[in-house]
Amino acid sequence: MEFLTHVLGLRKPVQDYRKFKLSAINEPKYQHIKLLGGWLVYFALYFLTENLIPASACHVVHSAVDDLIPFNEYFLLFYCWWYVLIVISLGYFLLYDIQKFKELQVFIMVTQAIAMVIYIVYPSIQLLRPEVMPHDNFLCGLMSFIYAFDTPTGVCPSLHVAYSLGIGIVWCKYKDASWWWKALVVISVIMISISVMFVKQHSFIDVMAAIPLGIIAYLLVYGKHSIVTQQNTLQSGARKTE
Numbered sequence: 001m002e003f004l005t006h007v008l009g010l011r012k013p014v015q016d017y018r019k020f021k022l023s024a025i026n027e028p029k030y031q032h033i034k035l036l037g038g039w040l041v042y043f044a045l046y047f048l049t050e051n052l053i054p055a056s057a058c059h060v061v062h063s064a065v066d067d068l069i070p071f072n073e074y075f076l077l078f079y080c081w082w083y084v085l086i087v088i089s090l091g092y093f094l095l096y097d098i099q100k101f102k103e104l105q106v107f108i109m110v111t112q113a114i115a116m117v118i119y120i121v122y123p124s125i126q127l128l129r130p131e132v133m134p135h136d137n138f139l140c141g142l143m144s145f146i147y148a149f150d151t152p153t154g155v156c157p158s159l160h161v162a163y164s165l166g167i168g169i170v171w172c173k174y175k176d177a178s179w180w181w182k183a184l185v186v187i188s189v190i191m192i193s194i195s196v197m198f199v200k201q202h203s204f205i206d207v208m209a210a211i212p213l214g215i216i217a218y219l220l221v222y223g224k225h226s227i228v229t230q231q232n233t234l235q236s237g238a239r240k241t242e
Helices: 002-008 031-052 064-068 073-096 098-121 138-149 159-173 179-198 204-222 227-241
Strands: none
Touching (some): 031 073, 031 098, 179 204
16 A cells, blocks of 8 residues: 555545544544435435426426537547546545535535536426437447436536536645646546537536536635534544543
8 A cells, every 4th residue: 555655645544544434423523424425315306306207297407509500429538527527536635634625525525415406496307318329339329328327317417517626626625736737637627518409418508507507615715714624623623521
């Protein structure tokens, strides 16, 4: 492990999780892990909204810009890179900077919560997907597979874009990140945001709607009344009383 740490240029993790047990989740040094529970809530709500809100009750999201953007399966590479980038970012900060882990996960949870309320109050659907894939290749096959389990409902605002904004913001604020990694993340955020339109998973309107959502999350994470700061204060108070 020390050899890999030296070769990869990574310092030792700030928190050793090898002895972590679920029963210790309320201990101050492990409490931040509970933030990952937000994903369980999100997936539960995602399942409910996908299955309980009929397409007939959804409002069609469409703009003239969408008609100018052709389907291009190669953008699926950037679309899928989003999943990897989330895991890399949360995993890295979980090991090497707990404060940044909190900032990113809270940012994601805020966007999830607001988006889910919107999906329920104003259900949306996009009808942009091609009826027949233009090519018979691996990427088109994979895109068809994604279409099969991910319905075109609950699309506005785009969480693909909102999460990406959070990832980009947190990495750019991370002083220990190299300039080339920050540049790669920024480029990734741009390409991911563009990709959702080229693979016809989102409308241009969905992308634009994700921007104010990201601004709200930013203010709640880094603003005067920061959720993360309040959480740190509560945890510091808990440590003092022990």
